[in-house]
Amino acid sequence: MTDMTDMAESVTVKADDGVRLWAARSGRGEAGEALVLCHGGPGLWDMFEDVAALLDDLALVIRWDQRGCGRSERCAGPWTTERFVADLDAVRRHFGLERMALLGHSWGAQLALSYALAHPERVDALLYVSGTGIDPVSSWHGPFGENFLARLGEAPERLARWRELPKEAPERAVLQWSIEFEDRDRALEHAGRMADPWFGINVECNDALNAETGRDWGAPELYTACQALDVPVTIVDGARDIRPRSAVDSLERALPRGRRVIFPEAGHLPWVEQPRGFREAVASALDGGAVSDSRKSEYL
Template identity: 30%
Template sequence: MPREMREAVVELPNGLSTHYYEWPGSGPKLVFLHPSAGYGRMWEWTVDALGDRFHVFAADQRGHGFSGRPEGDYSAEEYADDVALFMDAVGIERAVIVGHSLGGRVAQVFAGRYPERIEGMVLVASPHLSNFHATREAARAVLANAADTLGHPEEFASVDEALAFMKARWPWSPESDGSLRHRIAYNFEHRDGGRVAPRYDNIRVAQGLAHLTANLRPYAARAECPVMILLAKQGSLTRPQAEELAGYWRDARIVEIDGTYALQMDNPQALAGAIADFAATVGAG
């Protein structure tokens, strides 16, 4: 059953206008961070599956959704500072941070820079190998992806045209499961004549993607909280790779979930169960 959801906007001290979703609950606080080209509401199926055991927040990060698109370098460090200011603004002292892809990079930096504010970190279908082993080939793939994102259309003539574009680039999100329709409904602006436009800024997203080659090992060394790597069984990250990456943290565990990449839409029930179990083991409160 869908949970009560609130929407609001807060103005952060750094000038960022941040739009966010909130699902009130009686239990510990969770902060969800979406991937590149994502949006806060994409977590709602996972939140519904969690029930009212948690008080959940999910913001549209800078350059995404209804939030602002200020000037800046769009590094994981800048995003992490946004998270700290957002938590201040909505009255969160400590939380379990759940991050997917971009959100996972932000969570990793946040855990290293603000260890006193994070009770546990959940990395959904991440971390990325390129943030720990910045080989030449990895850099090539990262920069090619960023360059492709620069060419994303800023408007589509119709919903069908937008769906066709997304199917070609996000094959792990088949239309049949409703995830692409969800993106169209909540992450696109609907204009006259049936035209639709993505709510993410493709230039800012490309800037963020370029940071997939940034070295995050120093932040892992500074993190003090427990870490859970949620490995998508049909994803690109292998179990041996995940085990190697887990070694960069003091206390990291790996949990495998059926799915390909966007587990919050691919398998929200299993994702919610893993998050709830993890929060219980870390004593989130």
């Protein structure tokens, strides 16, 4: 992974309860659209160096490590979506942004959507990348687990090794992340880059936020809120993601200003396997493409 730590301006953002969050900015500065990236997990850290490099001539790109994760201050939580939405708003305020575009990946897509629902007046556009929609977790998690074991089981020795390692072990993470790529020949290489540098998984954060999603996602109020969301949203999928892509259909149907871009030969991290198409999708969203192409799905 390209190390942009020295190229980006790193800062400390203070949340409203005093917890210190790591953040960095790069790109076009004040003249460009502000694009804030929300990493996946929960409990992981910003792995968007390559994404920032891919997009930094399009926007002022802001990255951050979520509470208790990565380079941010270790703390006791709280591990709730409401708290993380407030932290994202602290990042916005720190950089003096009245409005911003949001790009969230995986769990970060859920966080970015939650922020847009809470503060639509502060969001110019939302890029919802590799999320799992707004239906109950039970609607997709079973097939996901089956797909996970089948994909990792393509190399039985890797599956056996993954099972014997503790949850927080870097080697286990690399094995687990290797199933996220359609290019099987380079899957371990790509996964290894995700783990370098290694900041440690916040397992408590992961468990708590996943439990919250399991309890709350799929509520009728969520569908109603998404149906009323007056923000242009671009849903970005890798068709070979092992999370059933049908899970995202629920969100696509609900959005009044939605567009979907699907990469047939990409997995969970489409910018790795389809960088040119991914950049074009983001550029279009920043240009307002999610508005003009409402209800349009594209296969790139």
